[in-house]
Amino acid sequence: xxxxxxxxxxxxxxxxxxxxxxxxxxxxxxxxxxxxxxxxxxxxxxxxxxxxxxxxxxxxxxxxxxxxxxxxxxxxxxxxxxxxxxxxxxxxxxxxxxxxxxxxxxxxxxxxxxxxxxx
Amino acid sequence: xxxxxxxxxxxxxxxxxxxxxxxxxxxxxxxxxxxxxxxxxxxxxxxxxxxxxxxxxxxxxxxxxxxxxxxxxxxxxxxxxxxxxxxxxxxxxxxxxxxxxxxxxxxxxxxxxxxxxxx
Amino acid sequence: xxxxxxxxxxxxxxxxxxxxxxxxxxxxxxxxxxxxxxxxxxxxxxxxxxxxxxxxxxxxxxxxxxxxxxxxxxxxxxxxxxxxxxxxxxxxxxxxxxxxxxxxxxxxxxxxxxxxxxx
Amino acid sequence: xxxxxxxxxxxxxxxxxxxxxxxxxxxxxxxxxxxxxxxxxxxxxxxxxxxxxxxxxxxxxxxxxxxxxxxxxxxxxxxxxxxxxxxxxxxxxxxxxxxxxxxxxxxxxxxxxxxxxxx
Numbered sequence: 001x002x003x004x005x006x007x008x009x010x011x012x013x014x015x016x017x018x019x020x021x022x023x024x025x026x027x028x029x030x031x032x033x034x035x036x037x038x039x040x041x042x043x044x045x046x047x048x049x050x051x052x053x054x055x056x057x058x059x060x061x062x063x064x065x066x067x068x069x070x071x072x073x074x075x076x077x078x079x080x081x082x083x084x085x086x087x088x089x090x091x092x093x094x095x096x097x098x099x100x101x102x103x104x105x106x107x108x109x110x111x112x113x114x115x116x117x118x119x
Numbered sequence: 120x121x122x123x124x125x126x127x128x129x130x131x132x133x134x135x136x137x138x139x140x141x142x143x144x145x146x147x148x149x150x151x152x153x154x155x156x157x158x159x160x161x162x163x164x165x166x167x168x169x170x171x172x173x174x175x176x177x178x179x180x181x182x183x184x185x186x187x188x189x190x191x192x193x194x195x196x197x198x199x200x201x202x203x204x205x206x207x208x209x210x211x212x213x214x215x216x217x218x219x220x221x222x223x224x225x226x227x228x229x230x231x232x233x234x235x236x237x238x
Numbered sequence: 239x240x241x242x243x244x245x246x247x248x249x250x251x252x253x254x255x256x257x258x259x260x261x262x263x264x265x266x267x268x269x270x271x272x273x274x275x276x277x278x279x280x281x282x283x284x285x286x287x288x289x290x291x292x293x294x295x296x297x298x299x300x301x302x303x304x305x306x307x308x309x310x311x312x313x314x315x316x317x318x319x320x321x322x323x324x325x326x327x328x329x330x331x332x333x334x335x336x337x338x339x340x341x342x343x344x345x346x347x348x349x350x351x352x353x354x355x356x357x
Numbered sequence: 358x359x360x361x362x363x364x365x366x367x368x369x370x371x372x373x374x375x376x377x378x379x380x381x382x383x384x385x386x387x388x389x390x391x392x393x394x395x396x397x398x399x400x401x402x403x404x405x406x407x408x409x410x411x412x413x414x415x416x417x418x419x420x421x422x423x424x425x426x427x428x429x430x431x432x433x434x435x436x437x438x439x440x441x442x443x444x445x446x447x448x449x450x451x452x453x454x455x456x457x458x459x460x461x462x463x464x465x466x467x468x469x470x471x472x473x474x475x476x
Contacts, residue, residue, distance in 0.1 A: 003122040004125055006122070009216075020229050021229050021230040022228075024230075025286045028170075028173040029170050029172075029173035032164075033281055033285040034286075035162075036278060037278045039154050039155040040155055040275045040279075042154070043154075043155050043271055044275045045151075046147065046151050047268055047271040048263045050148075051148050051149065052146075054151075055203075058204060058205075068211045069215065071206055071208070071211060072215035074197055078194060084174075085177060089190070089191075092188075092191035093128055093191050093198070095191065096192060096195060109139045110138075149405060152404040155274060155397060156397045159396075163394045165390070166387055166394060167351035232286035241360040241361060242446060244360070247450055250454055254454065257463050257467075258461060258467050259468040265408035266408075266412055267410075267411035270399050270402075273396050273431070274397055274400050277392050277393040280389050289385075292385040292387075292389075306444055307449070307453065309444055309449060310446075310452065311453060312392070313450050314453060316435065322412075323421075323424065327428070330425045331366055331436070335369055335373065339373065342377060347379075348378050351379070351382045
């Protein structure tokens with residue numbers, strides 16, 4: 001993946017909403033709900049699959065296409081929320097990786113999936 | 120927001136998982152579950168707020184910080200899934216905007232929030 | 239609502255799964271995923287509505303029917319999980335109400351929606 | 358599980374809300390959000406477990422206690438929503454089982470987890 005111009009996508013989404021007079025519906029609360037609904041549509045694809053089957057989803061072109069669609073929906077709502085709140089996705093992402101590396105030090109977290117509160 | 124180097128973040132997440140021997144847990148199925156859990160943590164912040172309150176979340180620095188944290192978590196899991204599946208976020212996002220503009224033509228969608236199947 | 243015979247419903251669900259050889263898919267993990275997907279389908283109905291509109295959903299027979307369907311799906315998956323784990327819904331529900339009354343004493347919780355950790 | 362007196366639980370929840378002046382927050386929209394958040398808390402318990410581990414959750418008393426708590430929370434919000442909307446849980450549940458038996462006839466559904474739209 002190359003660099004993504006998030007501002008461009010964010011601006012397109014804002015124009016999309018303006019054109020349809022949709023900002024009246026796009027409160028942060030509603031957008032968060034819509035985002036969670038889209039992530040559940042992604043979960044639905046995998047709910048009866050084994051983990052191995054989920055990892056081989058690319059071998060099922062029809063299902064993989066559905067995954068791409070849901071991933072796109074999730075990304076678009078996330079960019080929309082970040083755009084409305086002026087959250088810099090790259091900045092908060094990098095800060096979070098740093099924070100996670102402190103919550104999950106290698107020596108404690110290695111090979112187990114416990115939450116940091118249980119380490 | 121400036122351009123985001125998604126590959127860099129994706130590579131950091133892979134290295135993070137390798138260092139902790141976490142790829143055994145990171146099936147696509149499990150990552151989708153974790154992504155949905157993070158989006159619910161975002162929803163939780165807004166569940167008892169009015170829509171207006173959600174739009175003014177930036178005025179509450181403590182809550183806004185929580186929003187940034189959850190947005191970061193969501194973004195990281197999404198990048199992780201996209202990285203594992205070689206999905207180009209920008210490409211699928213732009214294709215989806217195009218598709219949505221066809222599903223929701225301005226003349227039909229203007230001022231209402233109906234799903235395209237009900238338009 | 240009258241008394242519900244949960245065991246009867248739980249037994250019907252088990253027979254339904256046996257008849258279709260579905261217990262192989264019905265791990266608790268998968269059932270929890272499916273339950274969360276169904277709750278999101280309920281959320282989807284309300285995501286662009288105002289709170290007032292959601293409270294008047296009964297005035298929209300088509301939408302209300304959808305709500306009933308999703309409520310049923312959620313209930314069935316919950317009974318299924320409880321049945322598999324031998325959890326007595328009534329007993330845990332009553333214990334939880336008691337616990338909540340301690341976490342949210344009237345004098346502290348009255349008129350505000352803060353989480354008990356913030357009271 | 359014996360018979361559950363849903364009306365009693367529903368009435369307790371209504372009194373709980375009245376005592377705390379919480380009906381102002383308990384729109385159906387908000388309750389649906391809260392319900393989805395609770396189901397994600399259940400999902401979180403299982404997200405890094407194998408399916409076998411999830412089926413043996415009873416062997417881990419601490420985790421099993423968490424499962425019971427989340428199941429209780431989900432049930433309470435579901436009863437709350439049903440109570441507010443005068444939905445008879447038993448009636449919609451039985452109707453749904455009947456409907457599902459038509460959507461998933463044994464001969465077509467046996468041994469596969471396909472959605473009825475794909476059968």
